[in-house]
Amino acid sequence: MKFRLSYFVIISSILLFAYFYSQNSIVTSSVVFTAIPFALPLALAAMVGVMCERTGIVNIGIEGTMLVSAFTAFFLGAILKNITAGLFIGIMTGVLVGLLLSVMTITWKMDQIIAGVIINIMAAGITSFLYRQNFRIPSTFAPIDLPILGDIPVVGPIISDHGPITYLGIIFIFGLWVALYKTPWGLRSRSVGEHPSSADTAGVSVVRLRYLNVTIAGAVGGLAGSYLALEAVGIFERGFTAGKGFTALAIMIFGRWNPLGAFAAALFFGLSQAVTNQLMIDEVVQIPQQFVTMLPYILTILILAISAGKVRPPAAEGIPYEKEKV
Amino acid sequence: MTNLLDVERLSKRFGSVLANQEISLSVKPGEIVALLGENGAGKSTLVKAVIGLVKPDSGTIRVKGKELPYGDTAGAIARGIGMVHQHFQLVPVMSVTENLILGDEPTKFGLIQMQKARRETAELSKRYGLAIDPDAIIEDLPVGMAQRVEILKALRRDVSLLILDEPTAVLTPQETDELLEVLRNLASKGVGILFITHKLREVMAIADRVVVLRNGKLVGVTSPKESSESQLAQMMVGREVVLHVEKGPGNPTGAALEVRELEVLDDRRLEAVRGISLQVNAGEILGIAGVEGNGQRELVEAICGMRNRRKGKVLVAGKEVPNLKPHEVHAAGVAHIPEDRERHGLVATYSISDNLVLNRFDQEPYAKGWIRDLDAVARNGDELVRRYDIRTPNASAPASSLSGGNKQKTVVARELSQNLPVVVASQPTRGVDVGSEILSLSDRVAVLYGGKIVATFDSKLANRDEIGRLMAGSEGSRS
Numbered sequence: 121m122k123f124r125l126s127y128f129v130i131i132s133s134i135l136l137f138a139y140f141y142s143q144n145s146i147v148t149s150s151v152v153f154t155a156i157p158f159a160l161p162l163a164l165a166a167m168v169g170v171m172c173e174r175t176g177i178v179n180i181g182i183e184g185t186m187l188v189s190a191f192t193a194f195f196l197g198a199i200l201k202n203i204t205a206g207l208f209i210g211i212m213t214g215v216l217v218g219l220l221l222s223v224m225t226i227t228w229k230m231d232q233i234i235a236g237v238i239i240n241i242m243a244a245g246i247t248s249f250l251y252r253q254n255f256r257i258p259s260t261f262a263p264i265d266l267p268i269l270g271d272i273p274v275v276g277p278i279i280s281d282h283g284p285i286t287y288l289g290i291i292f293i294f295g296l297w298v299a300l301y302k303t304p305w306g307l308r309s310r311s312v313g314e315h316p317s318s319a320d321t322a323g324v325s326v327v328r329l330r331y332l333n334v335t336i337a338g339a340v341g342g343l344a345g346s347y348l349a350l351e352a353v354g355i356f357e358r359g360f361t362a363g364k365g366f367t368a369l370a371i372m373i374f375g376r377w378n379p380l381g382a383f384a385a386a387l388f389f390g391l392s393q394a395v396t397n398q399l400m401i402d403e404v405v406q407i408p409q410q411f412v413t414m415l416p417y418i419l420t421i422l423i424l425a426i427s428a429g430k431v432r433p434p435a436a437e438g439i440p441y442e443k444e445k446v
Numbered sequence: 447m448t449n450l451l452d453v454e455r456l457s458k459r460f461g462s463v464l465a466n467q468e469i470s471l472s473v474k475p476g477e478i479v480a481l482l483g484e485n486g487a488g489k490s491t492l493v494k495a496v497i498g499l500v501k502p503d504s505g506t507i508r509v510k511g512k513e514l515p516y517g518d519t520a521g522a523i524a525r526g527i528g529m530v531h532q533h534f535q536l537v538p539v540m541s542v543t544e545n546l547i548l549g550d551e552p553t554k555f556g557l558i559q560m561q562k563a564r565r566e567t568a569e570l571s572k573r574y575g576l577a578i579d580p581d582a583i584i585e586d587l588p589v590g591m592a593q594r595v596e597i598l599k600a601l602r603r604d605v606s607l608l609i610l611d612e613p614t615a616v617l618t619p620q621e622t623d624e625l626l627e628v629l630r631n632l633a634s635k636g637v638g639i640l641f642i643t644h645k646l647r648e649v650m651a652i653a654d655r656v657v658v659l660r661n662g663k664l665v666g667v668t669s670p671k672e673s674s675e676s677q678l679a680q681m682m683v684g685r686e687v688v689l690h691v692e693k694g695p696g697n698p699t700g701a702a703l704e705v706r707e708l709e710v711l712d713d714r715r716l717e718a719v720r721g722i723s724l725q726v727n728a729g730e731i732l733g734i735a736g737v738e739g740n741g742q743r744e745l746v747e748a749i750c751g752m753r754n755r756r757k758g759k760v761l762v763a764g765k766e767v768p769n770l771k772p773h774e775v776h777a778a779g780v781a782h783i784p785e786d787r788e789r790h791g792l793v794a795t796y797s798i799s800d801n802l803v804l805n806r807f808d809q810e811p812y813a814k815g816w817i818r819d820l821d822a823v824a825r826n827g828d829e830l831v832r833r834y835d836i837r838t839p840n841a842s843a844p845a846s847s848l849s850g851g852n853k854q855k856t857v858v859a860r861e862l863s864q865n866l867p868v869v870v871a872s873q874p875t876r877g878v879d880v881g882s883e884i885l886s887l888s889d890r891v892a893v894l895y896g897g898k899i900v901a902t903f904d905s906k907l908a909n910r911d912e913i914g915r916l917m918a919g920s921e922g923s924r925s
Contacts, residue, residue: 303556303557307547307558308548314538315537317535318536318537322523322535322550322599324548324549435539443499
């Protein structure tokens with residue numbers, strides 16, 4: 121069998137887990153448990169990238185999408201005193217940002233990198249300008265005790281007791297995988313990202329499909345932002361997303377533009393962060409806090425360096441489709 | 447019986463070029479109509495308008511009597527129009543089956559039925575005698591195979607009108623004959639066929655009716671029974687045409703180009719040229735015949751310094767030319783007309799004048815020291831545009847505004863206007879020939895197969911069928 125880095129990572133993670141579990145089951149469970157909230161926003165943000173790039177649109181505005189959605193979800197959730205309404209508003213905000221990116225990149229055929237930068241700068245500006253202190257949401261989304269699944273030994277305590285957005289997000293990731301590889305929508309989306317004129321000549325509307333996917337991806341970005349504000353943290357601060365939308369692009373590449381690959385890569389990120397945190401709590405290692413915060417970025421650089429030249433992005437990404445140049 | 451297709455007074459303008467001017471045309475069920483014209487005559491634009499890939503400015507398109515809106519690709523497909531494009535419309539990373547079902551996938555509960563699709567692909571290829579592996583990935587297939595996928599793609603949708611845009615450009619003579627047989631077979635089942643070509647032999651062999659375009663205008667409708675090859679050629683070009691290029695025998699006077707024991711790798715780092723030696727004498731044309739992918743591209747690139755020569759030498763007038771230095775190879779006297787003029791022949795965004803001095807812009811008289819002499823460049827541009835009949839409003843227009851044939855003329859003008867001792871031309875007649883084949887042009891023909899020269903003929907003694915067999919890899923009697 122061909123050596124693949126992802127298999128290596130998965131197998132060694134399982135072996136390490138088994139070893140630590142045998143040493144100290146409670147701490148090991150809790151570390152892996154906390155890896156999930158670290159991983160989820162990265163995974164969802166990576167799905168935004170997967171959906172856009174698979175249809176040929178580069179989206180570096182994920183960070184901005186998450187930031188502005190977290191903002192509206194939090195403040196409207198606080199004002200309306202209703203976090204479910206906040207979640208809905210956060211998702212709709214993502215849809216609007218997705219539409220904005222679509223108009224810029226698909227209709228106006230702007231440079232896609234610049235369009236993404238515009239979204240990031242606008243999001244940072246608007247959320248800082250409108251930010252007010254002393255707002256509070258009534259509560260965060262409460263954890264759900266999974267029936268049956270939660271009772272499985274070893275695995276149960278890790279996968280149970282997460283919030284509703286976490287489960288919604290994980291279901292979405294698996295659903296996206298099925299949709300991308302097993303449905304007409306997925307085949308068409310991938311063909312539009314690889315060779316749009318083939319899709320066009322087969323009667324698939326490149327423009328419509330790109331609009332649809334970038335907009336749905338925006339909703340997912342909104343979900344990721346809402347998750348941070350309403351389920352994971354329960355507050356909003358300026359620059360709240362802290363580069364997660366960019367890290368997600370590395371995760372997407374590491375996962376080879378495959379939803380499950382990206383999910384695994386995000387879990388790896390989350391786990392590395394959870395392990396580092398635990399080591400600091402136990403004072404096993406004495407690392408300055410600043411270095412710990414650097415961890416995701418260092419991992420990003422490492423992963424991109426390892427993947428360089430080995431992965432093949434969708435061939436048509438970043439190129440606006442010109443119908444008459446078939 | 448209603449016509450499958452009626453095009454009436456269709457016009458389309460690209461910038462200042464009228465690509466189609468009030469063109470009318472019709473196709474009946476079971477009829478093979480050849481759309482004949484030089485490159486840039488407007489054939490591709492016309493059929494793209496029919497299939498909805500180009501929005502015409504005026505005119506009507508009716509399919510089976512019903513008008514088709516402009517730019518409605520899905521509508522055209524739904525009404526039974528299928529098209530085999532010149533540039534294959536296949537997703538390279540996907541399988542044959544995936545490409546066939548794209549846009550019309552068999553589903554159950556919203557999921558694609560891949561097994562069923564694979565079975566249908568196998569059945570379809572069997573029914574039409576076009577053998578193909580349903581699971582093969584397109585980018586691994588040779589060109590002839592990929593074309594089969596294109597045709598199957600159209601057939602799968604129960605086409606009543608099949609449009610083929612220059613389908614034989616990439617095929618060997620045998621593959622071409624096979625394709626013509628497939629088309630005849632389809633027509634006998636009632637499918638209407640609109641066949642774009644500039645090759646007269648194919649028109650004579652297969653067409654029921656011939657529609658000739660020139661400079662975007664319809665110049666005539668005729669049939670192979672009513673017209674001879676030379677009459678058709680005259681309609682196409684607008685003047686008397688010499689079909690079999692009148693060329694005296696070569697007058698060889700010593701080696702101009704020598705290739706010795708050349709070995710070259712391809713992009714996948716596999717051996718593409720396996721020890722080729724050849725000699726081209728001054729005053730002689732050596733034709734290299736071969737199916738795409740048998741080393742001819744690598745051979746040409748290695749000679750011109752664009753690809754590493756792993757072993758062997760290239761000599762021009764007895765002097766070895768440096769490896770991997772295209773500019774110095776050119777300076778040593780080798781003109782190069784590349785196969786892919788868009789990528790290696792022209793800079794699309796530069797003006798035609800600039801493209802015409804691309805290999806000598808830094809030399810007298812086009813530059814004086816560090817400074818370019820733009821007047822000299824413009825004068826040269828105007829002169830070559832006139833001399834080589836490059837059809838453009840003016841020489842300062844960007845090269846991207848030219849049609850395919852005129853792009854080719856621009857490259858040819860640049861490379862030939864210097865009178866260099868060696869000319870290496872890769873597929874030079876793609877898109878501009880009038881019945882001129884390798885045999886009528888060359889003094890000698892070398893056949894390349896699997897990276898080796900398998901035979902060399904004197905072109906007067908060679909025959910087309912035997913060369914075709916050798917190109918396809920079968921052992922022929924070697925002379």
